[in-house]
Amino acid sequence: MxxxxxxxxxxxxxxxxxxxxxxxxxxxxxxxxxxxxxxxxxxEPVVKPLIEPEVTPRRVQEDLIDTEDFEVGVYTGLMSVEDFGVNFVIGARVAYHINEDLFVEGNYGFTDTSETSYEKLSGSAKLLKDDERDLTYYNLSLGYNIFPGEIFLGSKYAFNTNFYVVGGLGSTQFAGDDRLTANFGWGFQVLGTDWLSLHLGMRDHIFDTDILGEDKKTHNLEMTTGLSVFF
Incomplete structure (x- = not known):
C-alpha cells in the first residue's frame, strides 16, 4: 500500500x-x-413562429332525445285523394321507441274531399253524399331511422336529426265504406329540445276503390308537418 x-x-x-x-x-x-x-x-436565438394560432375551445349545446320512450304529437298538411282533389288534412300521432333506431307508431287523420272532375262538368250529378266525402284513416306502422345526423344553428347550438322510413297497414273510411290501406313513406325529425321535436313527412296511402264504376288501386299522397313531445 x-x-x-x-x-x-x-x-x-x-x-x-x-x-x-x-x-x-x-x-x-x-x-x-x-x-x-x-x-x-x-x-442561440429563440425562433418564434410568424403566426401564432389562437385556438379556443367551442362550447356546443346539443339536445338529445330524452330518456322517455313514448312520443305524442299532432300534424297538419295536405292530402291528395285520387280523383277527389288536394285538401287540408289534420291528424294525431303516437309512437313508441323500441331503441334508438326502431319505433312503432299509430296515426289517425281526417280530411274533406272535393268534387271530382266528372261532378264539376256534369253540373248536377253527385257521386257521393256530403257526409260520404269525409275521409278518415288510421294505421299502425313500423319506422326505422336510417340517417341520424345533426344540424347547426350558429356556433353554439346543435340539433339532432333523424331521417326515417316508415310503412304499415290500416283502414280508410271513405265513400261509406272501410277500405284496407297500406301506407309507405319517409320523415325527417328535428329535436328542438330533449322533449320536443319537429316532424316533416310524406306518406302514400294505397287502397282499392270502385267509386267511379271500376275497381282500381289508388295512391293518395299526404305531406304533413307537426310537433311532438316525449314523456
Whole structure:
C-alpha cells in the first residue's frame, strides 16, 4: 500500500509529475467544454413562429332525445285523394321507441274531399253524399331511422336529426265504406329540445276503390308537418 501511494504522490521521478499534469489537463478541458456549451446555449436565438394560432375551445349545446320512450304529437298538411282533389288534412300521432333506431307508431287523420272532375262538368250529378266525402284513416306502422345526423344553428347550438322510413297497414273510411290501406313513406325529425321535436313527412296511402264504376288501386299522397313531445 505504501509503495503505491509513494509512486503516485512522491516526486522522486518524472512519472508522478506527468500523471498530475495529465489529470489537471483533463479537468481543465472538461471545464472548458462545459463553459463553451453553456455559452452556445445562451447565444442561440429563440425562433418564434410568424403566426401564432389562437385556438379556443367551442362550447356546443346539443339536445338529445330524452330518456322517455313514448312520443305524442299532432300534424297538419295536405292530402291528395285520387280523383277527389288536394285538401287540408289534420291528424294525431303516437309512437313508441323500441331503441334508438326502431319505433312503432299509430296515426289517425281526417280530411274533406272535393268534387271530382266528372261532378264539376256534369253540373248536377253527385257521386257521393256530403257526409260520404269525409275521409278518415288510421294505421299502425313500423319506422326505422336510417340517417341520424345533426344540424347547426350558429356556433353554439346543435340539433339532432333523424331521417326515417316508415310503412304499415290500416283502414280508410271513405265513400261509406272501410277500405284496407297500406301506407309507405319517409320523415325527417328535428329535436328542438330533449322533449320536443319537429316532424316533416310524406306518406302514400294505397287502397282499392270502385267509386267511379271500376275497381282500381289508388295512391293518395299526404305531406304533413307537426310537433311532438316525449314523456
Amino acid at each position: 505504501e509503495n503505491w501511494i509513494k509512486r503516485i504522490f512522491l516526486t522522486n521521478g518524472r512519472r508522478p509529475v506527468a500523471g498530475a499534469a495529465l489529470a489537471c489537463a483533463i479537468a481543465a478541458a472538461g471545464a472548458g467544454q462545459a463553459f463553451a456549451e453553456e455559452a452556445d446555449a445562451e447565444s
